[in-house]
Amino acid sequence: MADSLTSAERLLRTFARRTNLTLPGRGFALRGDQHDPALAQALTRIAGGLGMRPVTDGASESLAPLTVDLTDEPRVLLGGTELPERPDADTRITFARDHMPVSTALAREITATGVLVGRTVGVCLPLEPKTAVLALLLREAGAAVTVYAHPDETDVEVAEALRSRAFEVSADPARTGAAERSAALDFVRSGLDLLIDDGAHLIRLAHAEAPDPVARWVGASEETTSGVRALRPLAERGALLTPVIATNDAATKTAFDNRYGTAQSCVFAVADLLERVGLTLRSQRAVVVGYGPVGQGVAAMLRALDADVAVVETDPLRALLARHDGFETGTLAELAPEALVISATGAPRTVTADAAAAARAVAVAGGTPGEVELGEDVTLEPVDGEPHIVRARPHGTFLLAHVGAANLVAGEGNPIEIMDLSFATQLAALEHLVTARLAPGLHSLPDDAVARVAASAAAAHGVLLDPADGRHEDEPRPGRFGVTA
Numbered sequence: 001m002a003d004s005l006t007s008a009e010r011l012l013r014t015f016a017r018r019t020n021l022t023l024p025g026r027g028f029a030l031r032g033d034q035h036d037p038a039l040a041q042a043l044t045r046i047a048g049g050l051g052m053r054p055v056t057d058g059a060s061e062s063l064a065p066l067t068v069d070l071t072d073e074p075r076v077l078l079g080g081t082e083l084p085e086r087p088d089a090d091t092r093i094t095f096a097r098d099h100m101p102v103s104t105a106l107a108r109e110i111t112a113t114g115v116l117v118g119r120t121v122g123v124c125l126p127l128e129p130k131t132a133v134l135a136l137l138l139r140e141a142g143a144a145v146t147v148y149a150h151p152d153e154t155d156v157e158v159a160e161a162l163r164s165r166a167f168e169v170s171a172d173p174a175r176t177g178a179a180e181r182s183a184a185l186d187f188v189r190s191g192l193d194l195l196i197d198d199g200a201h202l203i204r205l206a207h208a209e210a211p212d213p214v215a216r217w218v219g220a221s222e223e224t225t226s227g228v229r230a231l232r233p234l235a236e237r238g239a240l241l242t243p244v245i246a247t248n249d250a251a252t253k254t255a256f257d258n259r260y261g262t263a264q265s266c267v268f269a270v271a272d273l274l275e276r277v278g279l280t281l282r283s284q285r286a287v288v289v290g291y292g293p294v295g296q297g298v299a300a301m302l303r304a305l306d307a308d309v310a311v312v313e314t315d316p317l318r319a320l321l322a323r324h325d326g327f328e329t330g331t332l333a334e335l336a337p338e339a340l341v342i343s344a345t346g347a348p349r350t351v352t353a354d355a356a357a358a359a360r361a362v363a364v365a366g367g368t369p370g371e372v373e374l375g376e377d378v379t380l381e382p383v384d385g386e387p388h389i390v391r392a393r394p395h396g397t398f399l400l401a402h403v404g405a406a407n408l409v410a411g412e413g414n415p416i417e418i419m420d421l422s423f424a425t426q427l428a429a430l431e432h433l434v435t436a437r438l439a440p441g442l443h444s445l446p447d448d449a450v451a452r453v454a455a456s457a458a459a460a461h462g463v464l465l466d467p468a469d470g471r472h473e474d475e476p477r478p479g480r481f482g483v484t485a
Contacts, residue, residue: 005282007074008042009271009305012050015066015076016268018083020129021099022415024051024260025461027061032071043068049304051260062462063417089129089157092412096129097136100420101460102453106427107137115434117142122192124202125223126153126408127171130419132162134196134426139167143194148187148202151175153408181205189213194430195220199368200227203244207234211241219243219433221426225258225292226346226368228442235442243438245429250445252425252453254293258366261418263297265407266365270342271305273400273410274361276386279340282306287335287359288327290345291318298344298365299327310335333358343371353378361398367405374399417461424453 016023028047033040044054047066055065057080064079076083086092097104110116121138125131127149138145147162149171159171170187188195188206192213197203200222206214219242222228228246235244247253271281286307288299295311299322302309311322312332319329332341336355343350344365353375356362364371374392380399383389388410390399401409413419428449432438458465476484 002282004038004042005046005306006280007039008046009282011043011068011074011076012046012066013268013271015078015083016264016415017272017411019078020096020412020416021078022260022417023047023066023264026052026063027055027059027065028052029055029057029059029065029067031057031067031069036070036074039074040070046304050301062460089155089161092129093132093158093161096416097133099416100130100133100423102420102424102457103134103137103427105456105460106424106453107141110427110431111141113431114142115431118144119193119218119434120144120146120191121430122146122148122187122190122195124148124187125196125198126413127158128155128413129158130413130416130423132158134423135162135167136165137427146187146190146192147171148184150201151180152404185209193218194433196223196426196430197221197227198223200230203227204230207239207241214241217242219245219438221245221247221429221433223422223426224248224346224366225254225294226366229346231442240440240442242440243433243443244441245433245443245445247425247429247445250425250450252450252457253422256418257414257422258293259297261414261422262294262366262407263301265411265414266342266363266405267298267301267305269406269411270340270363270400273389273406274340277383277389277398279361281340283308285339286310287312287332287339287341289332289341289343289350291322292344294346294366295344296321296325298342299325307340345371347371349373356392356397357395359397361400362403363400363406364403365406372403421453421457424456425450428453
C-alpha cells in the first residue's frame, strides 16, 4: 500500500503541476481500476482527503474532472483528455483565462457600467498568468493598467507577454536594493488612481516617501493577510491617506485563497522539491507553524498526503482548533528536530535560527520577507541541479524554495480557479472604491459585494442551492414563550 500511496500522490501532483488547477472541490474519476486495485484504493483515499468528489467518468461537470486511467500505464487526464501542453506564456495566459469564469463575468458587468473608464489602475501582484488575465480584464473594462512586480515574484515570460500587448510593466528579477526601491517609488508616483497591492509593500512605501500622490488616489485594495495586518496600526492612528479595502478579509478570498489555494500550491511544491532530494511527505514528521486559514489548509493537505502533522501556535484559540482537528500541538523547539517545518504565519522571524538548524527541511507557505531566521554563521550550499533548493551549513537543513513563498519560487502560484475567486473579489473592491467614494482608512468589502461574487462563483461551478422560500428571511421569530421583541 505504501508504494501505491506514493504513486497516487505523484499522479495528483502531476495534474496540479501541469495544469495549475485546483483539486479541492473538483470531481475525481477512475478508469480501469480493476487493473490496479491497490493504486485505485490509494488514489481514492488521497483524493477524498484533498476534498475531491467522486464522479462518474464522463459526467458533465462545470469543473472538468480529474480522471486517472489505470487500464495500461497510469495516466492522469483533464475532462477525459490528455493534460494540456502549456509551452509558453501566451498559452498559459489563455489557459488561465479559460478557467477564470467568475472574474470574466464580473469584469463584463463592470465594463457595462463604465466605472473604470479613464481610471489608471496599478497592479502589484505576483506576476504570473492569472495576474496577466486580471490586467487584461481591467483594460477591457476601460482602465489604463500598469503593472509592477517584485523581483522574486516575476515570471519573466509573462512580463514580456504583457509588454507585447502594450502594457507598461515594471518587473525585473535582477533588481536589488536601491534599484528595486527606486522602481517601486517611480511606480507609486506614476499617476495612479487605484492600486491593487500584495503585502501592502507599495502602500507603506508610498505613505513614507510619496504621500502627495497617495492623497490623490481614489483608493487601494490589499490582497494579503500580512498586508492588512501591517495597515491596521496606520488606520488606527488615522495615518492612512487613502481608503484601502481589506480585500483579503472577504470570505470569497480568505476562505478559499488562503485555506485551499495557498495550501495546495505550497504543499505540492514542497512535495516536488523533497522528492528531488530523495525525501517524501509520506510518514514524514511535518510541523506547521501557525494555524490561521493558511496553516489550517496546509495541515489538512499534509495529512491527506500521509504526513505525520503537528501544529505550533501562540494563540490559545487556534491551538485548541488544531487539537480538535486531530493534530498534536507543542512548541517549535520541541517539534522541529528532524522535521519538515513549514511556516504559515506571514510574520517575520517565525522560524528561529535554532529551529531551522534542527529541522530536516524548512519551507514557507505564503510568506513575508524574513519569515525564517538562518543565523549569522550559516552558509548556503547549492544542491547540484536543483535551482530551488539549498542546504544550510553546518547543520545541513534543506531550505526549500530558498525559504521564500514555495508556490511562487518553485511553482506557478495558487491554482487558477482559486485565484479566479480572489481576483473577482478584487474587481468588486475596485468598483466599490470608485462608486462609494470612501473616506481615508481601512474598510471591509460590503457583504452584498461579497455575496455577489459568491453567487457568481457558485453558478460558474455548478453548485446547486436550496431555494430559501422565505425560510431564512431575517425577521424576528417568536421565542419559546411566544415573545417576539
